[in-house]
Amino acid sequence: xxxxxxxxxxxxxxxxxxxxxxxxxxxxxxxxxxxxxxxxxxxxxxxxxxxxxxxxxxxxxxxxxxxxxxxxxxxxxxxxxxxxxxxxxxxxxxxxxxxxxxxx
Amino acid sequence: xxxxxxxxxxxxxxxxxxxxxxxxxxxxxxxxxxxxxxxxxxxxxxxxxxxxxxxxxxxxxxxxxxxxxxxxxxxxxxxxxxxxxxxxxxxxxxxxxxxxxxxxxxxxxxxxxxxxxxxxxxxxxxxxxxxxxxxxxxxxxxxxxxxxxxxxxxxxxxxxxxxxxxxxxxxxxxxxxxxxxxxxxxxxxxxxxxxxxxxxxxxxxxxxxxxxxxxxxxxxxxxxxxxxxxxxxxxxxxxxxxxxxxx
Numbered sequence: 001x002x003x004x005x006x007x008x009x010x011x012x013x014x015x016x017x018x019x020x021x022x023x024x025x026x027x028x029x030x031x032x033x034x035x036x037x038x039x040x041x042x043x044x045x046x047x048x049x050x051x052x053x054x055x056x057x058x059x060x061x062x063x064x065x066x067x068x069x070x071x072x073x074x075x076x077x078x079x080x081x082x083x084x085x086x087x088x089x090x091x092x093x094x095x096x097x098x099x100x101x102x103x104x
Numbered sequence: 105x106x107x108x109x110x111x112x113x114x115x116x117x118x119x120x121x122x123x124x125x126x127x128x129x130x131x132x133x134x135x136x137x138x139x140x141x142x143x144x145x146x147x148x149x150x151x152x153x154x155x156x157x158x159x160x161x162x163x164x165x166x167x168x169x170x171x172x173x174x175x176x177x178x179x180x181x182x183x184x185x186x187x188x189x190x191x192x193x194x195x196x197x198x199x200x201x202x203x204x205x206x207x208x209x210x211x212x213x214x215x216x217x218x219x220x221x222x223x224x225x226x227x228x229x230x231x232x233x234x235x236x237x238x239x240x241x242x243x244x245x246x247x248x249x250x251x252x253x254x255x256x257x258x259x260x261x262x263x264x265x266x267x268x269x270x271x272x273x274x275x276x277x278x279x280x281x282x283x284x285x286x287x288x289x290x291x292x293x294x295x296x297x298x299x300x301x302x303x304x305x306x307x308x309x310x311x312x313x314x315x316x317x318x319x320x321x322x323x324x325x326x327x328x329x330x331x332x333x334x335x336x337x338x339x340x341x342x343x344x345x346x347x348x349x350x351x
Contacts, residue, residue, distance in 0.1 A: 056334060
């Protein structure tokens, strides 16, 4: 392996390119929405956007998972619904997935 | 602990007039984000180690991998970027791919707007650098619970950033000894986090149509399109459904 502290200029250039592009995507949405005057209809769309992002992210992840992920998802939702505690639902979710993977 | 989910409003000092409106940007907000974000950041660190291992195999030095984690701070994009790199794909293609993988941040940033437009541009655009899937989810949940602490994203992002960079270094140096995140169930942390957030975002009947649209379109997009386009297309379908239904 190369020297641990080596910083190749070409590599650093690509890293900064990646960093710039990433920052542009993170800041870009915030900036764009601030530029335009949103209609009430668009505001309604923006209002459901967090839920839509979450669902669009999770649905394929669960579809690609198996029984352990499905059982753990059910347990996570149940605990989140009952207690509203993030730590508890994360803990139960991860714990359940580990246990069921041993069994299945 | 209680800090993670306190819904009760602390009987503060805040003047009742500003209490309802003004979003603050304070050290207390950073602190709260940092503490709430810590357990989640531990889960993310599992992937920092994986990233370190892959970066090391791709020929990056410890310093280069750490620099990438510190300046890019986007897990999936870094992993894919470095894998392409190892296959000697041209730099421009690597950077373009990173942009595409990160397109979902456009939507996540837009979703923060109602909260962040009340902050100074410096605070808003500085904090947004620290956005990752995990602390975005925590921040949205915090905002929906009525919190006014605008520095929450920064605080939860800082703890994530610290552990992400540290885990990257650990991964390059000793990653092979630590095993894979799946072994510890860490691959489920993000799903569990998003599911918990979904429970909080659920608004009953009103959510049914946009969510079904988002899920259905995301599932189909995931089958027919490469990469992570499904998140963006599915989310836009959900928001679009709500706009069509409006009134």
